[in-house]
Amino acid sequence: MSKRDDLISQVRRNLSEAENDVMDNALTGRVDRRGFLVHGSRLGLSLPLLGTLAGAMGMAASKPARAAGPSGGTLRIAMTMPAAAIDPVTIADDGGLMVAIQTGEFLCALNPDYTLLPVLATSWSPNTDGSVWTFKLRSGVKFTNGEPMNADAVVASVERLVNPKNASNALSAFKGVLSPGSSKKIDDLTVAFHLDAPNGNFPYVLSSDNYNMIILPANYTGGFEQTFIGTGPFKLEKYIPKTGCSFVRNDAYWGPKALLDRVEFTFYSDIQPQVLALQGGQVDMIAQLPVASGRAIINNKDFKVISCKSTAHQQVHMNCETGPFRDKRVRQALALSINRKALVKGLFQGHAQVGNDSPFSSAFPSTDLSVPQRDLDLKKARELLEAAGVGGGFSVTLTTEQYLEIPDYAVLIQSFAKKIGIKINLHIESQDAYYGKAAFGQSDWLDSPLGITDYGSRGVPNVFLNAPFVSAGTWNAAHFKNPTYDGLVADYVKALDLSGQRAVSGKIETLLLDETPVIFGYFYDFLYATSKNVSGLPATADRPYLSQVSITQS
Amino acid sequence: MRLYRAILYRLMLAGITLILLSVIVFAGCQILPGDVGRAILGPLADARAVAVLNHQLGVDQPLLVQYWHWVSGMVRGDMGMSYTYRAPVAPFIGHALVNSLKLAGIAFVMVVPLGILGGVVAALKHGTWIDRTIVIAGLSATVVPEFVSGIVLIMVFSIWLHVFPLTASAPRNANGLTQVYYLLMPAVPLFMIIFGYIARMARAGMIEALAADYTRTAVLKGLSYRQVIWRHVLRNALLPTITVIATQSGYLIGGLVVVETLFNYHGIGSLIFSAAHAKDFPMLEAGILVIGIVYVGANLIADLLYSALNPRISFGSGRE
Numbered sequence: 005m006s007k008r009d010d011l012i013s014q015v016r017r018n019l020s021e022a023e024n025d026v027m028d029n030a031l032t033g034r035v036d037r038r039g040f041l042v043h044g045s046r047l048g049l050s051l052p053l054l055g056t057l058a059g060a061m062g063m064a065a066s067k068p069a070r071a072a073g074p075s076g077g078t079l080r081i082a083m084t085m086p087a088a089a090i091d092p093v094t095i096a097d098d099g100g101l102m103v104a105i106q107t108g109e110f111l112c113a114l115n116p117d118y119t120l121l122p123v124l125a126t127s128w129s130p131n132t133d134g135s136v137w138t139f140k141l142r143s144g145v146k147f148t149n150g151e152p153m154n155a156d157a158v159v160a161s162v163e164r165l166v167n168p169k170n171a172s173n174a175l176s177a178f179k180g181v182l183s184p185g186s187s188k189k190i191d192d193l194t195v196a197f198h199l200d201a202p203n204g205n206f207p208y209v210l211s212s213d214n215y216n217m218i219i220l221p222a223n224y225t226g227g228f229e230q231t232f233i234g235t236g237p238f239k240l241e242k243y244i245p246k247t248g249c250s251f252v253r254n255d256a257y258w259g260p261k262a263l264l265d266r267v268e269f270t271f272y273s274d275i276q277p278q279v280l281a282l283q284g285g286q287v288d289m290i291a292q293l294p295v296a297s298g299r300a301i302i303n304n305k306d307f308k309v310i311s312c313k314s315t316a317h318q319q320v321h322m323n324c325e326t327g328p329f330r331d332k333r334v335r336q337a338l339a340l341s342i343n344r345k346a347l348v349k350g351l352f353q354g355h356a357q358v359g360n361d362s363p364f365s366s367a368f369p370s371t372d373l374s375v376p377q378r379d380l381d382l383k384k385a386r387e388l389l390e391a392a393g394v395g396g397g398f399s400v401t402l403t404t405e406q407y408l409e410i411p412d413y414a415v416l417i418q419s420f421a422k423k424i425g426i427k428i429n430l431h432i433e434s435q436d437a438y439y440g441k442a443a444f445g446q447s448d449w450l451d452s453p454l455g456i457t458d459y460g461s462r463g464v465p466n467v468f469l470n471a472p473f474v475s476a477g478t479w480n481a482a483h484f485k486n487p488t489y490d491g492l493v494a495d496y497v498k499a500l501d502l503s504g505q506r507a508v509s510g511k512i513e514t515l516l517l518d519e520t521p522v523i524f525g526y527f528y529d530f531l532y533a534t535s536k537n538v539s540g541l542p543a544t545a546d547r548p549y550l551s552q553v554s555i556t557q558s
Numbered sequence: 559m560r561l562y563r564a565i566l567y568r569l570m571l572a573g574i575t576l577i578l579l580s581v582i583v584f585a586g587c588q589i590l591p592g593d594v595g596r597a598i599l600g601p602l603a604d605a606r607a608v609a610v611l612n613h614q615l616g617v618d619q620p621l622l623v624q625y626w627h628w629v630s631g632m633v634r635g636d637m638g639m640s641y642t643y644r645a646p647v648a649p650f651i652g653h654a655l656v657n658s659l660k661l662a663g664i665a666f667v668m669v670v671p672l673g674i675l676g677g678v679v680a681a682l683k684h685g686t687w688i689d690r691t692i693v694i695a696g697l698s699a700t701v702v703p704e705f706v707s708g709i710v711l712i713m714v715f716s717i718w719l720h721v722f723p724l725t726a727s728a729p730r731n732a733n734g735l736t737q738v739y740y741l742l743m744p745a746v747p748l749f750m751i752i753f754g755y756i757a758r759m760a761r762a763g764m765i766e767a768l769a770a771d772y773t774r775t776a777v778l779k780g781l782s783y784r785q786v787i788w789r790h791v792l793r794n795a796l797l798p799t800i801t802v803i804a805t806q807s808g809y810l811i812g813g814l815v816v817v818e819t820l821f822n823y824h825g826i827g828s829l830i831f832s833a834a835h836a837k838d839f840p841m842l843e844a845g846i847l848v849i850g851i852v853y854v855g856a857n858l859i860a861d862l863l864y865s866a867l868n869p870r871i872s873f874g875s876g877r878e
Binding site for chain 2: 085087088089091094096097168169170171172173175176179245246247270272273274276277280281283284286435436437439440441442443449471478479
């Protein structure tokens with residue numbers, strides 16, 4: 005006890021006010037080990053230090069470290085064909101991302117539990133109000149072409165993405181966060197980012213959560229596919245567009261060397277041949293297995309399914325300004341008619357978590373879990389419809405996209421709504437038609453009275469809280485305009501510590517439950533599938549880090 | 559001389575057809591919903607990034623400028639740059655076309671002889687159980703979708719028995735026999751689709767030819783059965799079959815999206831399909847035009863074969 009207190013006191017003297025707040029929360033039991041690690045890592049406290057402190061405070065690690073698997077061999081992976089040229093600046097799809105991260109690295113990366121793992125940056129810290137974040141870079145790291153990974157490379161990589169002239173796909177992530185010219189080199193291994201506004205979650209914007217944020221050499225001008233230049237554990241062996249690519253171990257890697265000799269990706273334009281290829285032994289792993297298409301694998305003991313908790317979800321928006329859903333009682337009624345447990349079981353065989361009609365998934369440590377869970381309540385739903393003057397029922401068209409399980413979800417919502425007198429007509433179209441020009445007045449997504457839209461997984465809810473919900477949000481399909489909400493989001497974004505964020509998140513969750521502009525029925529898991537002889541794959545959604553994966557000959 | 563003029567006439571018609579095809583394809587691309595830049599950057603990309611990308615690709619230029627730029631390039635043999643892959647289109651088209659020709663060739667070699675044989679046997683045994691078996695089997699095979707027959711074949715021969723590979727792409731540097739071995743599985747669903755057409759057409763032609771006056775005359779002249787069949791009946795019976803085979807060439811080259819997807823084979827059908835989905839218009843337009851060329855070429859060859867088999871047809875000449 006005495007030794008523990010000494011260690012804790014010694015460390016605290018060197019911490020900022022925000023960092024000490026993390027310690028206070030941990031010591032008083034207001035956060036568990038995971039929350040402590042999450043928020044501490046966000047503030048740049050190194051994981052080894054955090055681990056030591058957590059141990060000293062009695063937070064034992066939940067699992068002992070796994071022994072490394074055997075070395076050698078080739079891992080054969082089936083994956084969705086990249087939708088376009090593979091360039092970190094423009095990547096927009098899982099296919100391109102999954103191969104780019106075999107060689108490319110980020111300043112920090114999302115862990116399975118939503119902590120941030122230092123990678124090319126060793127630590128990061130905010131100034132007093134969180135308007136300037138300073139990152140310390142790892143020394144001695146080189147790109148595969150021999151160029152050093154330093155402050156110049158980092159500044160150039162960020163500037164490349166925030167510059168509107170570069171057709172960068174990360175512009176929407178940096179919008180309102182970081183502007184061109186705001187990334188400053190302090191010295192060769194230190195970079196300061198001067199934000200547009202204080203932001204407590206800024207490190208996530210530079211992490212693997214923002215998949216365009218792969219650090220490239222300062223002099224990069226394009227042509228990524230030629231070399232797949234990066235600092236990662238693998239380097240390119242061969243890349244054939246539309247066919248596949250292979251990587252070999254990068255023996256000059258700065259960290260633990262990859263166990264595999266080689267990784268071989270085969271591109272597929274559909275999931276079914278991937279499933280057949282795994283069943284037939286032609287591949288050892290499927291990089292993303294949708295539940296609906298993968299039941300033959302999920303229910304088969306001959307294969308491993310790694311279920312990664314993720315914050316990917318489908319937003320069921322209802323127009324709050326015009327049409328039948330302008331009265332929030334009607335929106336609440338529809339939300340109350342939905343059997344979320346049945347959705348999780350029926351659509352995902354349990355590989356999902358129920359949503360509570362806000363972006364705050366249970367996976368986010370900043371989520372206030374004390375907010376009551378909305379559940380099926382047909383009686384109350386009917387009462388609300390009566391109170392809103394539509395007790396006799398009404399008809400509405402649900403417009404959505406053909407993607408993953410969404411059409412099935414739409415059919416289920418249709419049947420749920422029928423029980424309370426709402427007749428839903430389904431209009432399911434291609435993703436292109438659904439998104440249209442992605443601008444109000446030119447998009448079925450943004451103009452429909454009722455629709456379902458897919459959102460990918462993120463490490464923090466910031467993106468979900470803003471564009472889809474704030475009054476001026478460009479993705480505000482619900483046409484939800486609520487100044488109180490806008491203010492709360494601004495407060496949430498500014499909050500530097502977990503307790504501050506959680507206090508605001510509770511209010512946001514409560515407000516959104518009351519207003520119900522969007523139904524979040526579930527957050528579904530990301531699934532990898534492998535043959536039995538593959539081990540060591542981390543449960544990180546949408547990011548197959550293969551460095552510590554091993555394969556034994558079957 | 560007359561033959562040369564007839565061929566030139568056919569080539570001129572082919573050229574006009576291809577020009578019309580290019581206009582139709584180009585117009586069709588513009589009608590597709592959505593935005594090229596957004597298709598590449600994703601639906602949630604920043605509007606500024608989308609606008610910049612559209613400008614880089616040139617899709618914000620007037621349609622006539624785009625069309626002229628594309629056509630003038632195509633005439634010079636330059637198929638343009640892929641929007642999505644930022645690379646020349648020609649290598650993709652060439653590679654995919656070679657793949658499709660290989661698969662089509664295997665299927666062709668299997669289905670044409672067997673289809674004709676089936677039809678001939680059915681006709682010679684007209685009215686018997688052999689005839690009915692061939693006709694019904696052919697019809698049934700034709701209506702089974704490729705993805706059903708393909709999956710059944712994969713489950714049985716690749717996953718259960720392990721005698722054939724479940725993907726159609728042979729390892730790199732594989733020799734000819736190995737490539738054929740890998741292509742047998744995807745060729746079978748195609749065989750099933752087309753066998754019925756060819757067999758039925760050959761059967762109908764044979765029945766008609768067997769009932770024709772010239773056949774009766776040949777028999778009355780005392781020719782042997784074999785001579786009657788080979789020199790008089792088959793020669794005439796197969797004319798419509800050649801037309802069917804030529805028509806099916808378009809399907810064999812460019813219509814195999816389902817089989818290509820199922821067997822993960824990178825042919826021109828799936829290339830065109832994915833290009834349409836991604837709004838990669840240079841790739842899409844070039845691919846369809848190439849298929850058009852193949853189709854027109856196949857029909858030209860069919861016309862020549864027609865002439866060889868029946869001198870009276872002879873490209874419209876009135877002389878006997």
